[in-house]
Structure formats: C-alpha cells, structure tokens
Amino acid sequence: MTESVQQLVRYTRIQEIVGDVIRLRASGVALGDIAEVENTDGEVSIARVIGLDRNIVSLQVFTGGKGLSTDATVRFLGRPLDVVYSPNILGRIFCGSGEPIDGGPLLTTDRHVPVGGPTVNPVMRVMPSRMIETRVPMIDLFNSLVESQKIPIFSVAGEPHNELLARIGFQADADVLVFGGMGLIFDDYHFFRKSFEEHGVFGRTIMFVNQASDPLVERLLIPDMALAVAERFAVEENKRVLVLLSDMTAYADAMKEIGVAQERIPAVRGYMGDLYTQLAQRYEKACDFKGAGSVTILTVTTMPGDDVTHPVPDNTGYITEGQFYLHGGVIDPFGSLSRLKQHVIGKETREDHSQVMNTMIRFYSEAVESERKQAMAFELSPFDKKLLKYSKLFRDRFMNIRVSLGVDEALDLCWKTLAECFEPKDLLMKQHLIDKYFPDIAEKETG
Known part of the structure; x- marks a missing residue:
C-alpha cells in the first residue's frame, strides 16, 4: 500500500446506530466515500458516506444495521464506490x-x-x-x-x-x-x-x-x-x-x-x-x-x-x-x-410525417368529442359517424402498446386508415402529399 493511500485510511468505532445509518467521528472523509464495517464477529459490510456534519460522519450500511455492534470497526477506503x-x-x-x-x-x-x-x-x-x-x-x-x-x-x-x-x-x-x-x-x-x-x-x-x-x-x-x-x-x-x-x-x-x-x-x-x-x-x-x-x-x-x-x-x-x-x-x-x-420529424423520417401526425391527432381529438355526443344521445352528423369509425381504428392500430410497426410501415397504415374513413378533401393536408400517398379508391374499398 502506498503512503498516500495509507494516509486516507481511518480506523474508528461507531458512536450511534439508527436503522441502517451509523454515525461516528472521523476526519479527512469525503461525501460518497465507501468504507468497510467489520463487526465483532468478523463479518465485513460495505458502507457509504451519506452525510457530513463537521467531524460527525453518517454512513449507510448496505446490509443494514441489524446485528451491528457499536464496537464494530470502520475502515475508510478513501475512494468513492466504483x-x-x-x-x-x-x-x-x-x-x-x-x-x-x-x-x-x-x-x-x-x-x-x-x-x-x-x-x-x-x-x-x-x-x-x-x-x-x-x-x-x-x-x-x-x-x-x-x-x-x-x-x-x-x-x-x-x-x-x-x-x-x-x-x-x-x-x-x-x-x-x-x-x-x-x-x-x-x-x-x-x-x-x-x-x-x-x-x-x-x-x-x-x-x-x-x-x-x-x-x-x-x-x-x-x-x-x-x-x-x-x-x-x-x-x-x-x-x-x-x-x-x-x-x-x-x-x-x-x-x-x-x-x-x-x-x-x-x-x-x-x-x-x-x-x-x-x-x-x-x-x-x-x-x-x-x-x-x-x-x-x-x-x-x-x-x-x-x-x-x-x-x-x-x-x-x-x-x-x-x-x-x-x-x-x-x-x-x-x-x-x-x-x-x-x-427528427421530416428530417430523419419521411416527408409526410409531420402532416400525417398533425392530421391523425386532430381527427382523434374531434372523434373524442363525437364519442361524448354519442354518449349523451345527441344527434350525430355524417362526419361524426366517420370520426367514430376512425377512433376505433386509431385505438386498435396505433394506441395498443403491443402493436409493433416500423416508422414507414406505420405512416402507410395512417394513410390507409385515413382513406378508410375520410375523403381527400376532409384531410386539409398539402395536396402534393395527398396525391403521392393517399390510397386509391380500389384500395380503400378492399381495405
């Protein structure tokens, strides 16, 4: 053992035991340092310095304070836990x-x-x-x-x-x-x-x-x-x-x-x-x-x-x-x-990500309102009925945490879901994205 390490080692006895925390007098100890606590029966436990109040050091004993004697010896190792x-x-x-x-x-x-x-x-x-x-x-x-x-x-x-x-x-x-x-x-x-x-x-x-x-x-x-x-x-x-x-x-x-x-x-x-x-x-x-x-x-x-x-x-x-x-x-x-x-949206992902994300959430928010209207027995409009169909598909296909889809696969499913429930004019999205990604009528009907 080098001289510098020897200077960091301290041997002292316990003054107080409160639960898993022991207190004793020591100097040259840093917060977070670890120590070895050797009980009178020779059993050694690891403890960590969790508090310093002048020369009173509080240590948390990993194995707990049960069975620990105040005659136990504490040896500070002069280093934090690793x-x-x-x-x-x-x-x-x-x-x-x-x-x-x-x-x-x-x-x-x-x-x-x-x-x-x-x-x-x-x-x-x-x-x-x-x-x-x-x-x-x-x-x-x-x-x-x-x-x-x-x-x-x-x-x-x-x-x-x-x-x-x-x-x-x-x-x-x-x-x-x-x-x-x-x-x-x-x-x-x-x-x-x-x-x-x-x-x-x-x-x-x-x-x-x-x-x-x-x-x-x-x-x-x-x-x-x-x-x-x-x-x-x-x-x-x-x-x-x-x-x-x-x-x-x-x-x-x-x-x-x-x-x-x-x-x-x-x-x-x-x-x-x-x-x-x-x-x-x-x-x-x-x-x-x-x-x-x-x-x-x-x-x-x-x-x-x-x-x-x-x-x-x-x-x-x-x-x-x-x-x-x-x-x-x-x-x-x-x-x-x-x-x-x-x-990352639209940069790491596909160009339509941002528009699809906003549209899907907007429709789901409106669908929640339509569900409230239905629960209160209000008359539903044709668009409300579209929203009710959409909310069921949205929950089943996207909100279930067990669903596993890649980003592009999920975006394609978003377009398919929108096509099954709405017309292109309902989407309020950029036209070039609708032209590129919106499924045709045949796919919509078979879906």
Whole structure:
C-alpha cells in the first residue's frame, strides 16, 4: 500500500446506530466515500458516506444495521464506490452493490470505474438530431424518441409500464441496453430478464437490479451504476446506449427514508428539499457526445393516486424533455409530449410525417368529442359517424402498446386508415402529399 493511500485510511468505532445509518467521528472523509464495517464477529459490510456534519460522519450500511455492534470497526477506503466496466459485462446481471448475481464468473480482473461524478461539459454535447426507432407507433409517429433525450413514462400502479419499458428495450435500435431496476418484486425482475432473453437482446444488455427485499441503500446506487457504465460505453466504445430505469418514484422514496434516518428536515410531502437536484444529476447524464456515442434515458415514474402534482413527477417534468403518459393501458396522445421530436420529424423520417401526425391527432381529438355526443344521445352528423369509425381504428392500430410497426410501415397504415374513413378533401393536408400517398379508391374499398 502506498503512503498516500495509507494516509486516507481511518480506523474508528461507531458512536450511534439508527436503522441502517451509523454515525461516528472521523476526519479527512469525503461525501460518497465507501468504507468497510467489520463487526465483532468478523463479518465485513460495505458502507457509504451519506452525510457530513463537521467531524460527525453518517454512513449507510448496505446490509443494514441489524446485528451491528457499536464496537464494530470502520475502515475508510478513501475512494468513492466504483463499478466494473468492460465488454465482459454485456449479458450480465448485477445487484445494487455491483456484485454479479447471475451465477456467472467473477470479474475481479476487469477495470473498475467510479460511480457518480459530474455531468458532461456542455461544450462536449452535440445538438440532438438522430431518432431512436422503438417500433411503438404512439412514440415513433407522435412523440419521437431522440438520441440523448431524457424522458419518463408517467404511470400509476396497475398500468403496464414495465411491459412498455421492456418492449421499447428489445425493439429500440440501440447498440447497448442498460437496465436499472429499483425496488422490483421478483415477478417484475423475472419478466424483464425473460423479455430480453426471448427477444435476443440479452447479449447486449447489462442489468442492475435491486429487488424489494434488498437493502435500501443499494436502491440509490442503481441509477448511478447504470449511468456510469452507459457513459463509458458511449464515450470509449462509440455506442448508442439506451438506459431504462424503473421506478424513479421508488428511488425518491428511498432517498426520503434515508433522509428521515439522518434526521433531515423534510420539505413537500416528506421528501427532502434537494429532490430536484438529486433527480437532475441523474437525468442530465443523457448526452450526445461530440465525436463519440450517446446516452438516452427512459424511465418509469409512477404517480401515487394518479397525481401529476406529486413531488416526484412534478420535479421530473421540469427536468426532462417531455413525457409518455400511460393511461388506461395505452399511451395517451394528449398527455404525452416529446419536446425534441421536431429535430427528427421530416428530417430523419419521411416527408409526410409531420402532416400525417398533425392530421391523425386532430381527427382523434374531434372523434373524442363525437364519442361524448354519442354518449349523451345527441344527434350525430355524417362526419361524426366517420370520426367514430376512425377512433376505433386509431385505438386498435396505433394506441395498443403491443402493436409493433416500423416508422414507414406505420405512416402507410395512417394513410390507409385515413382513406378508410375520410375523403381527400376532409384531410386539409398539402395536396402534393395527398396525391403521392393517399390510397386509391380500389384500395380503400378492399381495405
């Protein structure tokens, strides 16, 4: 051991144990440093510095404080937590402490990279300009996902948000897939693993999983480890990396519990005052790197009580570049938004994309009004009846999250749907696009 490392090592005893948090006196310790806690029976646990108050250091013990003695010895390692990184981690599954849990070989000789750290220097960021095709029509057609975008799926308990997240993962045209699960029940963990394996993407996937029964502190490490690995693949391997995180509300709840254990004063609804900062530090890792690859972040954010003003979705909305709003088992076209879609629509996609997108949504909005008129027993006009037929086709062909279509294939289906329900004069679109793409009458009748 070198002299500089020896100077960073500190041996001390515990003064207080509150739940999974231990407190002691120490100096020369930095926030985020890790330590080894050796109990009186010789068992060693890993802990992380989560608070500093002058010379009082608070550490979160990964395995919890149960059975820990105040006579335990703490040895600070003088470095932050790191995670293994190399091409060998593709197709591997790790727990929240970074240890493999898939029964595969240990990666002791592979390189380790620090977890956390600052976001990317703005001068190294490139303006987003490339689309990630997901084969989900409600995303690709109406709210396109753009490389380096950070965007959540707003949902509630019982909605198929994990199914949608997994589907985007195995259908998206990304080079590397990094999945981070926080507070997952075993069934959800098994579902994600099985989905990636069955659809042939597991070989280019890395999974970091914290199950509901795992230590709480590891839940906070999942996004940082996933993003650290994603950033290395993007910068050093020039890969287009898609990061999937579920569920960021579970992540925020873990921060709240630890804040209570630290006796911090809560802000709104019990969450700590730095909730926005903590979320932003993770989301801002999304980047299209100059001369390298990109990191795109897609998360699940559940809304307790379907309340979009809840602190977690509320703060998330200020950070991210839109949201996919999952409601009633479908992606709601009115609640969803991609603020970067204008960078790719008509540029990366076909010339008719913008006009088709606007026309389809306009007709669906009018169709919803016609459905209300029908429900209230008002008289329906011939055009209302066209709209009612259109709304059924629109929901079946595009809003169902299980539908899988390429962008051009979906655009062609849009034209076919419009032709089955309306006349060209009803569309109010550019004439040259109607002349080029609108199906002829024979195709309309056979459809």
